[in-house]
Amino acid sequence: MSLEGHELRWMKHQTPIVDDVTLTVQPHETLGLLGPNGSGKSSLLQLLASLRTPDTGRVRLGDMPLRHQSRRRIARRLALVEQHATTEADLCVEEVVQLGRTPHRGPLRPWQPEDERIIRQVLERVGLAGMRRRRWHTLSGGERQRVQLARAMAQQPEVLLLDEPTNHLDIQHQLDLLALIRRLALTSVIALHDLNLAAMFCDRLIVMHRGQLVAEGTPATVLTPALIHEVYGVTAVVERSPHHGRLQVHYLPDLPPA
Amino acid sequence: MIEWLAARAGWPARWLLALLALIMLAGVVILAASIGEMPIPLSVTLASITNGLGITDLPLDRIQQGIVWQYRMSRALMAASCGAGLALCGTILQALLRNALAEPYVLGISAGASTGAVTVLLLGLGGGLIGMPMGAFLGALAAFALVILLAAGARSSTTRVILAGVAAAQLFNALTAWVVSTSANAEQSRSIMFWLLGSLGGVRWPDVGLAASIVILGGLICLCFARTLDAFAFGEDAAAALGVAVAPVRLILLTVTALITATMVSIVGAVGFVGLVIPHAARFLIGPGHLRLLPASVLIGANFMVLADILSRIIVPQQVLPIGVVTALFGAPAFALILYRARPST
Numbered sequence: 001m002s003l004e005g006h007e008l009r010w011m012k013h014q015t016p017i018v019d020d021v022t023l024t025v026q027p028h029e030t031l032g033l034l035g036p037n038g039s040g041k042s043s044l045l046q047l048l049a050s051l052r053t054p055d056t057g058r059v060r061l062g063d064m065p066l067r068h069q070s071r072r073r074i075a076r077r078l079a080l081v082e083q084h085a086t087t088e089a090d091l092c093v094e095e096v097v098q099l100g101r102t103p104h105r106g107p108l109r110p111w112q113p114e115d116e117r118i119i120r121q122v123l124e125r126v127g128l129a130g131m132r133r134r135r136w137h138t139l140s141g142g143e144r145q146r147v148q149l150a151r152a153m154a155q156q157p158e159v160l161l162l163d164e165p166t167n168h169l170d171i172q173h174q175l176d177l178l179a180l181i182r183r184l185a186l187t188s189v190i191a192l193h194d195l196n197l198a199a200m201f202c203d204r205l206i207v208m209h210r211g212q213l214v215a216e217g218t219p220a221t222v223l224t225p226a227l228i229h230e231v232y233g234v235t236a237v238v239e240r241s242p243h244h245g246r247l248q249v250h251y252l253p254d255l256p257p258a
Numbered sequence: 259m260i261e262w263l264a265a266r267a268g269w270p271a272r273w274l275l276a277l278l279a280l281i282m283l284a285g286v287v288i289l290a291a292s293i294g295e296m297p298i299p300l301s302v303t304l305a306s307i308t309n310g311l312g313i314t315d316l317p318l319d320r321i322q323q324g325i326v327w328q329y330r331m332s333r334a335l336m337a338a339s340c341g342a343g344l345a346l347c348g349t350i351l352q353a354l355l356r357n358a359l360a361e362p363y364v365l366g367i368s369a370g371a372s373t374g375a376v377t378v379l380l381l382g383l384g385g386g387l388i389g390m391p392m393g394a395f396l397g398a399l400a401a402f403a404l405v406i407l408l409a410a411g412a413r414s415s416t417t418r419v420i421l422a423g424v425a426a427a428q429l430f431n432a433l434t435a436w437v438v439s440t441s442a443n444a445e446q447s448r449s450i451m452f453w454l455l456g457s458l459g460g461v462r463w464p465d466v467g468l469a470a471s472i473v474i475l476g477g478l479i480c481l482c483f484a485r486t487l488d489a490f491a492f493g494e495d496a497a498a499a500l501g502v503a504v505a506p507v508r509l510i511l512l513t514v515t516a517l518i519t520a521t522m523v524s525i526v527g528a529v530g531f532v533g534l535v536i537p538h539a540a541r542f543l544i545g546p547g548h549l550r551l552l553p554a555s556v557l558i559g560a561n562f563m564v565l566a567d568i569l570s571r572i573i574v575p576q577q578v579l580p581i582g583v584v585t586a587l588f589g590a591p592a593f594a595l596i597l598y599r600a601r602p603s604t
Contacts, residue, residue: 051498075501082496088356089491089546102489103501107482155500 001062001077001158001187002027008047008057017043018054019211025159025187032202032219033191036232040211041191042083045161048189049080061159075103079152083163083191085144087136094132096147097123100154122153126180142173149180160188166197199223199247207231219247272550279557283338286564290334291326293568295576298322307331328463334564336461337581339469340526341536341563343518345555346477348533349540350515353487353548354508355419358596361533362398362519365419366426368530370401371523372454373430373437379450380441391468395520401426402516456529456582458567465525472521476514477556483511484548491546529563529582531589536562538596 003025010018018040025031035041046052048059050066059066061077079100100122101115123129126146131139139147145165152160162181166174174194178201181188192198198205199219207215207222209231215222228236234251241248292303303326308314310327348361362368374397375390408422438450452459480487486507489497498504522529540554563581566588570579 046495049499051495070501071498071503072501075499080499082492082499085492085496087491087493088358090541091491091546095488095547096491099489099491099500102485105485107485 003159004060006058008054010054016211021213027187028185030202031189032198032205033189035208039208041208042163045163049161050074072103077157078159079155079157081148081152081162081165085148091136093134093147097150097154100151118154122150126150141168160186162190164191195249223247283561287334290564290568291330332463332466333458333461335466337458337563337567338560339473340522341532341559342556343473343522344533345536345559347515347518349537349555350511352537353490357419359420363530365405365423367398367401367519368523368528369427369430371398371520372528373397373434375524376434376437380437391524394524398516398520453527455580456527457580469521476518479514480552487548529585531585535589535592
């Protein structure tokens with residue numbers, strides 16, 4: 001399932017937050033969405049998820065235009081993992097993941113064995129099978145993100161959008177989570193801050209700067225010292241790592257003498 | 259034991275609990291009909307009720323039968339409807355606004371409904387075309403609109419919603435006081451003051467019919483949205499991403515809430531804390547899933563309110579306290595407890 005955004009534009013208080021962005025995500029591709037804070041990454045994801053309606057432009061999911069599409073139909077094909085999910089409700093892991101079945105269930109349709117099978121499967125996949133009854137509020141940040149990912153997977157989507165899923169996670173959980181998302185082999189868009197993680201786990205990258213798309217392509221074509229300087233205002237050297245073969249960005253700030 | 263049953267056991271135990279709550283409700287209603295200034299033996303009470311329902315035709319003291327059926331039964335069933343309705347409203351608002359402190363009274367909706375009702379009653383607004391329930395409904399809607407506007411949509415932080423509610427409650431209470439103090443004579447002021455604090459006196463069967471049908475209808479509508487309410491656990495965007503059409507759902511449920519609140523206020527007055535405390539008690543017993551939580555809140559709310567009414571009639575001999583005073587005496591400490599325990603959003 002491909003995902004396309006065409007000439008997307010979204011204003012807030014007369015300021016363009018997303019400004020004329022066109023992108024295509026190929027089926028089963030992992031696309032990294034880069035850009036500094038406030039560059040419009042989250043807003044672009046919300047437009048792609050049809051949570052906001054673009055002022056101009058359109059989004060297509062496969063051959064389905066998203067405008068005027070029922071929320072439920074969209075939610076069966078596209079799932080979103082928010083940056084920082086919070087709740088007041090005293091839910092357990094299982095109950096959060098069950099929410100993922102919402103778009104597949106009518107208002108009064110009882111829980112089916114099929115739903116149960118899916119829940120068990122996704123919990124196993126994210127490595128939380130033994131924690132079904134744990135309370136959400138007792139989970140660590142990494143566990144919460146995995147629960148949210150399991151919830152998104154329970155929607156059985158073809159497209160997965162993730163808004164900085166590795167924020168606030170320690171390095172081990174960042175690597176685990178991204179590797180897990182990669183293994184799902186869905187069409188996915190991941191907003192990321194860490195350029196090295198993006199180079200490691202994404203097929204292609206796009207870079208946003210002040211609402212506009214300023215670069216697009218493979219990590220090798222996008223992650224150049226010139227672009228990093230232009231967008232982040234940071235001097236950097238980029239080289240291929242002799243250890244894992246992916247690009248590695250070395251930042252060169254004014255360091256104190258070592 | 260109830261908690262243990264609710265948490266561990268499967269569906270047969272939960273149905274059993276629901277049945278127990280229903281039996282208990284019937285019990286407290288009969289108790290309420292028997293207790294009062296003129297104590298009436300339970301056997302006479304029961305016979306009066308079956309006579310009133312038209313099941314039996316037992317020879318009874320006409321006065322006793324009249325008190326039980328015309329006065330106390332309608333009053334008890336009104337209390338049950340009111341408790342059920344307010345608890346339902348609290349459950350819905352707490353889920354929709356994602357706020358543990360949301361309920362009609364705290365959010366100023368009851369205050370708005372009071373203003374509307376008083377305005378129609380005293381100023382004759384609407385030229386007799388709109389009755390007091392309609393006035394209360396319009397007032398409730400106005401308060402709702404004000405709160406949502408002040409809080410700049412439900413996307414805002416949970417504290418802002420409550421602050422907006424406090425502001426709305428202050429404003430509408432001031433408006434009510436203004437209308438009452440400028441337009442009512444001493445006798446009217448006294449009876450309105452009493453009614454504003456919540457009073458079940460003077461409730462008649464047609465009132466009960468209206469309140470009960472609104473609660474049952476509203477409850478059934480809400481029950482259809484039980485799963486949808488679950489999906490609001492992580493906020494409106496998360497609900498939308500799960501396939502919920504947020505704007506229409508919010509509109510329908512807030513309208514139902516306003517309608518129930520307005521009906522209750524127009525008949526009983528503004529009764530506080532029931533909508534706040536009962537949903538928490540129900541959640542504590544039965545968990546956060548709304549398919550169970552909504553019926554549990556309704557049943558506990560109904561039981562609580564009938565018991566509160568009995569208390570209001572026996573605490574002070576020869577005198578009936580406003581029901582709102584009794585619920586507040588229990589509710590305010592519970593409110594403080596919830597406030598104290600409410601987790602900061604993490």
